Amino acid sequence: MVDEPLAVQLTDITKTFPGVIANEDVNLSVAAGEIHAIVGENGAGKSTLMKILYGMQNPDSGTIHVRGQEVHFKSPKDAIDEGIGMVHQHFMLADNLTVLENIVLGSEPKKGLQLDFSAGRDRINEIGSTYGMEIEPDDLVETLTVGARQRTEIVKVLYRGAKILILDEPTAVLVPQEVDELFNSLREFKAEGESVIFISHHLDEVLSIADSITVMRGGRTVATVKPTDVDAKQLAELMVGSELPTPETTESTVTDVVELSIQGISALSEDGRTILDDVTFDIHQGEIVGIAGVEGNGQAELIDALMGIQEVSSGAVEFKGDDIADWSTKRRREDGIGIIPADRHREGLLLQSPLWENAMLGHQTVKPFAKGPFIDKKGARDRTTAIIERFGVKTPGPDVVALALSGGNQQKMIVGKEMIADPNVLIAAHPTRGVDIGAQASIWDEIREARKEGLAVLLISADLEELIGLSDRLLVIFSGKIVAELDPLAVTPDELGSYMTGVGVEAAS
Amino acid sequence: MMDHGKKMLLSLLAPAAAIAFALIVASLALWAVGKNPIDAFSSMWSFGTTSTSIASMINRAIPLYISAVAVAIGFQMGLFNIGVEGQYLLAALFAGWVGGNIGLWSPLHITIIILVAVLVGALWSGIAGVLKVTRGVHEVISTIMLNFIAFSVIAYFLLNWFRDDPTSLNLRTPVFAESGQIPSLNWIFTTFGFSEPRGISMHGFLLIAVAVGIFYYMLVKRTRFGFELRASGMNPGAARMAGVAPKKMVLTTMLISGGVAGLVGLSTMFGSIHSYTQDFPRNLGFTGIAVALLGRNSAVGMALGALLFGFMERSALILDLEDTPKEVVQIMQGVVVLAVVIAYEVVNRIIEKREIKAAAAATRTLDTAEEVAA
Numbered sequence: 050m051v052d053e054p055l056a057v058q059l060t061d062i063t064k065t066f067p068g069v070i071a072n073e074d075v076n077l078s079v080a081a082g083e084i085h086a087i088v089g090e091n092g093a094g095k096s097t098l099m100k101i102l103y104g105m106q107n108p109d110s111g112t113i114h115v116r117g118q119e120v121h122f123k124s125p126k127d128a129i130d131e132g133i134g135m136v137h138q139h140f141m142l143a144d145n146l147t148v149l150e151n152i153v154l155g156s157e158p159k160k161g162l163q164l165d166f167s168a169g170r171d172r173i174n175e176i177g178s179t180y181g182m183e184i185e186p187d188d189l190v191e192t193l194t195v196g197a198r199q200r201t202e203i204v205k206v207l208y209r210g211a212k213i214l215i216l217d218e219p220t221a222v223l224v225p226q227e228v229d230e231l232f233n234s235l236r237e238f239k240a241e242g243e244s245v246i247f248i249s250h251h252l253d254e255v256l257s258i259a260d261s262i263t264v265m266r267g268g269r270t271v272a273t274v275k276p277t278d279v280d281a282k283q284l285a286e287l288m289v290g291s292e293l294p295t296p297e298t299t300e301s302t303v304t305d306v307v308e309l310s311i312q313g314i315s316a317l318s319e320d321g322r323t324i325l326d327d328v329t330f331d332i333h334q335g336e337i338v339g340i341a342g343v344e345g346n347g348q349a350e351l352i353d354a355l356m357g358i359q360e361v362s363s364g365a366v367e368f369k370g371d372d373i374a375d376w377s378t379k380r381r382r383e384d385g386i387g388i389i390p391a392d393r394h395r396e397g398l399l400l401q402s403p404l405w406e407n408a409m410l411g412h413q414t415v416k417p418f419a420k421g422p423f424i425d426k427k428g429a430r431d432r433t434t435a436i437i438e439r440f441g442v443k444t445p446g447p448d449v450v451a452l453a454l455s456g457g458n459q460q461k462m463i464v465g466k467e468m469i470a471d472p473n474v475l476i477a478a479h480p481t482r483g484v485d486i487g488a489q490a491s492i493w494d495e496i497r498e499a500r501k502e503g504l505a506v507l508l509i510s511a512d513l514e515e516l517i518g519l520s521d522r523l524l525v526i527f528s529g530k531i532v533a534e535l536d537p538l539a540v541t542p543d544e545l546g547s548y549m550t551g552v553g554v555e556a557a558s
Numbered sequence: 559m560m561d562h563g564k565k566m567l568l569s570l571l572a573p574a575a576a577i578a579f580a581l582i583v584a585s586l587a588l589w590a591v592g593k594n595p596i597d598a599f600s601s602m603w604s605f606g607t608t609s610t611s612i613a614s615m616i617n618r619a620i621p622l623y624i625s626a627v628a629v630a631i632g633f634q635m636g637l638f639n640i641g642v643e644g645q646y647l648l649a650a651l652f653a654g655w656v657g658g659n660i661g662l663w664s665p666l667h668i669t670i671i672i673l674v675a676v677l678v679g680a681l682w683s684g685i686a687g688v689l690k691v692t693r694g695v696h697e698v699i700s701t702i703m704l705n706f707i708a709f710s711v712i713a714y715f716l717l718n719w720f721r722d723d724p725t726s727l728n729l730r731t732p733v734f735a736e737s738g739q740i741p742s743l744n745w746i747f748t749t750f751g752f753s754e755p756r757g758i759s760m761h762g763f764l765l766i767a768v769a770v771g772i773f774y775y776m777l778v779k780r781t782r783f784g785f786e787l788r789a790s791g792m793n794p795g796a797a798r799m800a801g802v803a804p805k806k807m808v809l810t811t812m813l814i815s816g817g818v819a820g821l822v823g824l825s826t827m828f829g830s831i832h833s834y835t836q837d838f839p840r841n842l843g844f845t846g847i848a849v850a851l852l853g854r855n856s857a858v859g860m861a862l863g864a865l866l867f868g869f870m871e872r873s874a875l876i877l878d879l880e881d882t883p884k885e886v887v888q889i890m891q892g893v894v895v896l897a898v899v900i901a902y903e904v905v906n907r908i909i910e911k912r913e914i915k916a917a918a919a920a921t922r923t924l925d926t927a928e929e930v931a932a
Contacts, residue, residue: 358798379801388799396795402788410789411800413782422781445917452910453917 054117056081056213056244057102057133062111064097071097072108073268079213079261081116084235084245086255089265089288090343090511090549095248098265099215102246103135104128115213134211136202138218142190149173149186152205169208176207180237196227203234214238215246220254232258250343252281252550264288285546289513302335303521307367308505309355309386309474314364316350316529324350325361326530332474337496337506339520339537341513343549347529348509349391352476355507356388357381369473382411387472389464389480391509393456397463400452404444405433407451408466415470432469440465441491457484464492468499475499478509493519513545527551572905573852573862576897584890593882601880606873609747613755619868620767620825621646621839623861625846627774628679628819630855632697634778635791635811641683641701642819643843644708649679650823651712651731654834655720657827658732667737672766672824679820680813682708687812691805697812705843716836729836740828761829770818775857777814787811819843848895854902867891 057079064072072094079085087095100106102113104122113120115131122128125135142151149169158168170186177183184200193201199219206214220228235245235258249255255262256276263273264287272287279287309332316325325347332338342348353359355366357378366373373381382388388411390396398407409418409429417428433447442461444454451459464480477496481489496519500506510516516523517537525533525548533548546552585595605611625642632639653675660667686704689695722732742759778784789797790807798804822842827834849867853860874887 356799377801377803378798379803382801390796390799392795395793396799398796399789399792401792406785409785410796413785413789413800419782422783424780424782424785449917450910450913453914 053081055079055114056083056116057246058114059098059102060112060114062098062101062108062113064101064106064108070268072101075111075265075268075270077263077270078273079244079246081244082239082242083260084239084247084258086247086249086259086262087265088249088252088255088262088284090250093265093288094268095265096217097268099135099217099246099248102128103133103215129209129211132210132212133215134206134209134213135215136199136206136217136219140198140202142198142201144189144191146190147186148184148188148190148193148201148204151190151201152186152208156209172208173204176204179241180207181234182207194227196223196230199223199227199231200234211243213244213246215248217248218250219247220249220251228254250550252284252552256281256284266290281550281552282543282547285550285552286543288550289542289546301521302501302503304334304336304503306334307331308334308336308369309507310367311355312365312367314354314361314366316354316359316361324529325354325359326528327364328526328529328531329364330524330531330534332505332507334503334505335500336521337500337508337519339516339523340507340509340526341516341523341535341545341549342526344511346526348478348526350529351526352388352391352478352509355381355476356386379414383414385471385473387411387467387470387475389467389475389477391478391482393459393463398451398459401450403448403450404437404442404454404462405429405447407462408433408436408447410466412466412470436462436465436469439469440495441488457488460484461488461492464495468495472504474505474507476507476509479511480508481510481512481515489515525549568905568909572901573859573898576894576901577866579897579901580890580893583893584886587886587889588882591883598877598880598882598886601876602873605876606869609753610755610758611872613744613747613758613760614872615865615868616764617758617761617825617829617868618871619861619864620761620764621822621842622845622849622867623767623864624770624818624825625822625842626849626853626860626864627770627857628815628822629847629850630853630860631774631778631787631815631818632811633791633850633855634784635787635807636794637808637811637815638698639683639686639701639812639815639819640698640847641686641704641708641816641843642822642846643841644701644705645679645682645816645819646822646843647712647838647840648682648708649675649677649820650827650838651715651720651834652678653820653824654731654734654827655715657734657738658722658833661735661737664737667735668740668828671734671738671828672821675820675824676817677820680817683812683816683819684809687809690812691808697808716834720834722833731834734827734832738828739832742829759829761825763825763828766821767825770821771857771861774818778857783810822846848891852895852898854898866894 055078057077059075059077062072062075075094075098077098087098089095097106101108104125104127113122115133120127120131143154146154149166152173153169158165173184173186182200182204184197184204190198190201203214219231223231238245247255247259259276261273261275262284264271264284266288311328311330313327313329314325315323315327318324328351330338340348340351350359354361357376368384368386394400399410405426409424412418417425417432419425420428430447436442437444437447440461442465443458451462454462460481460483467475480496481492484492493515496506508516508519517540520537523535523537523540524531525535525545527548528551535544581599588595588598606615625646628642629639653671656674657667657671660670662670682704683701686697686700689700690697716729716731720731722730740762743762743764744754744760746760748754778787786797786802786807789800790802790804794804823838826839845867849860849863852863852866870887870891874884877884877886
């Protein structure tokens with residue numbers, strides 16, 4: 050055993066993107082015949098690391114060894130040739146083709162010039178029986194359950210000769226029974242001496258299936274542990290960090306006046322899953338309510354529901370005492386609900402348009418941007434200049450297109466245009482994501498300042514320093530449900546981590 | 559920031575390069591069939607620049623321009639209205655029928671005809687809008703299908719209900735009374751000392767086309783609605799967060815696009831044939847798509863594009879007389895559109911890169927200024 054080289058060894062991998070260090074001196078060793086889990090919050094660097102291992106991105110520095118040999122991947126094809134296969138979280142299957150066609154697509158078996166489907170079919174059945182991944186090759190993909198689609202994806206990767214399987218949050222889409230089936234298959238796979246790298250947020254699952262667990266936080270690998278040595282709470286603490294930032298002791302400005310009242314709202318996704326489950330809380334004037342949670346647990350849907358984009362199936366939202374159920378997004382905006390969207394490129398900016406048009410976006414119906422049905426270009430430019438000055442946006446002027454600005458300055462522009470409009474309620478989703486420390490501090494100051502003036506803020510963030518540092522109250526969202534209300538002054542890492550990963554919920558119930 | 563004049567110059571470069579490229583390709587085609595390209599082009603030029611040809615060019619350009627504007631309104635928000643063809647033909651049929659059956663004070667008569675056309679065009683495109691908003695039917699599919707339906711509806715109505723004289727072989731709606739005709743603009747030529755166009759009258763609807771252009775420019779660039787329209791086209795997610803209701807936007811845009819499309823056939827109707835006929839000009843809707851692409855949805859750009867197409871179509875007539883295949887002109891039209899699309903893309907990338915560089919440089923100067931101040 051000593052001589053057997055590690056299946057995968059990543060050494061001192063560093064990868065930076067403009068303004069962000071995604072991976073810093075990351076080390077990861079995966080033995081042959083091992084199921085190795087990687088856990089960490091969103092943004093901890095797991096996906097980047099896997100993309101590097103799969104040849105989708107090049108590391109800035111560091112080495113990759115596969116079975117003892119150093120490799121340099123230029124593309125996923127090189128990785129596949131080395132026997133590495135990846136199953137993405139979002140399936141990449143053609144719905145209108147059969148399982149067989151999907152699997153052989155790109156590496157079709159040929160007999161002369163003809164496709165040899167029967168050879169493909171045999172091989173799929175063989176893989177199926179070896180690893181317990183039975184799948185009917187002639188079924189149409191569109192008729193398959195989610196679990197069967199995932200099996201198809203995995204078989205597709207194995208069909209290409211993968212000995213090292215990367216699974217990106219494979220259980221996120223599965224029902225419990227499907228999870229069991231998947232785990233059985235993974236155990237078979239492992240018994241054949243192959244390796245699995247498994248990314249997950251669900252700590253209980255990780256503990257039940259993995260042989261080793263590597264924890265990532267802030268782009269670094271913080272620990273590699275054996276599941277027998279830790280419990281879920283300890284693991285959660287490792288994920289979140291042992292020290293939580295201490296909030297600044299500012300005087301509370303919370304008043305008794307409820308500005309926004311969310312009363313038991315629930316919502317269903319298009320395919321009928323519950324995405325918001327009886328969410329209830331109030332935000333008072335002068336209060337910042339923070340929402341903590343691993344991304345994808347209903348935060349986006351909550352924002353959309355408050356903005357009138359996501360339909361709610363039950364419950365009510367009251368703003369300044371009015372039921373706003375049938376208010377359009379426009380009316381909500383006009384009446385004083387500001388939003389800093391989670392993804393500035395997808396929801397916040399018109400990249401090809403000048404800054405003054407971007408400043409207008411979301412306020413295009415009110416002064417100083419509108420004059421009757423017309424645009425007030427002068428008013429818009431003046432306002433934009435004011436934003437640029439007050440928020441220190443670094444730009445040559447208001448006529449520059451938004452894409453010419455750095456991410457931090459784009460974000461300052463978005464925060465600025467919302468704050469300068471003097472809203473009653475501000476929904477701030479990751480208000481400082483991807484901005485430098487200086488800009489971060491000034492955005493925080495602006496929010497604190499506005500809170501003093503009576504602004505009610507809903508803060509959604511993955512940055513615990515931000516959440517704990519700004520919030521008057523902390524709510525934890527998990528699977529679309531508010532599972533805990535915590536005091537940011539007294540919260541402990543393992544408490545927060547447990548609730549965020551759903552461990553605390555089960556312990557409590 | 560980049561100098562404004564320089565930016566203008568760069569964006570003029572794109573169409574110029576595209577036209578040059580199209581000329582080269584057409585020359586090759588001419589040369590391949592054994593004709594001298596220089597001779598062909600020079601006779602096209604000398605024929606195409608007579609007063610008569612200019613009037614004809616403008617007459618051809620008017621409907622193309624309006625059609626391009628109709629398409630461009632959809633393009634601004636990423637909607638592909640391929641149904642301009644059916645919308646304008648159906649609108650022209652109803653407008654022709656109504657116009658042929660009333661006799662009123664001329665301005666009122668003309669206004670009613672225009673309103674009917676706008677209304678019918680908008681209703682027809684509105685069907686596609688409603689289908690998209692309520693059932694998620696893609697507008698490309700629905701507008702294509704609505705074209706075919708429109709063709710059949712037109713044939714049915716023209717044959718059974720709107721026909722002027724059932725005994726005549728000429729299938730048409732009743733001819734407009736004088737009050738429903740727009741006088742020719744040929745006097746413009748003589749006023750400016752050119753010879754009067756012969757056998758052709760420059761359509762007075764030109765003025766309406768100019769108004770449509772101004773309306774389009776104001777709508778898109780100067781109104782809140784236009785801003786919301788462009789925002790939805792550029793970034794639907796951001797527009798939604800900004801309070802632009804996507805469904806309402808789709809429906810309104812389809813209605814406006816179809817309303818403008820309704821005007822496409824009216825130029826010919828008011829100016830020369832004064833009724834809807836079986837051989838009413840076709841394909842203006844499809845060519846309008848090409849003109850919109852050529853003019854990059856800009857009010858002025860599309861006007862130039864429409865004039866270029868009008869010129870090419872008119873001047874191609876001389877080629878037949880000289881025994882040169884006039885299909886060469888169709889090749890040129892196609893190549894120009896393709897080349898312009900590519901050239902603009904290239905130029906845009908250059909401009910974009912320069913702006914990013916300029917902004918970065920300016921930011922650096924700001925930084926140093928701050929440091930100095932500190």
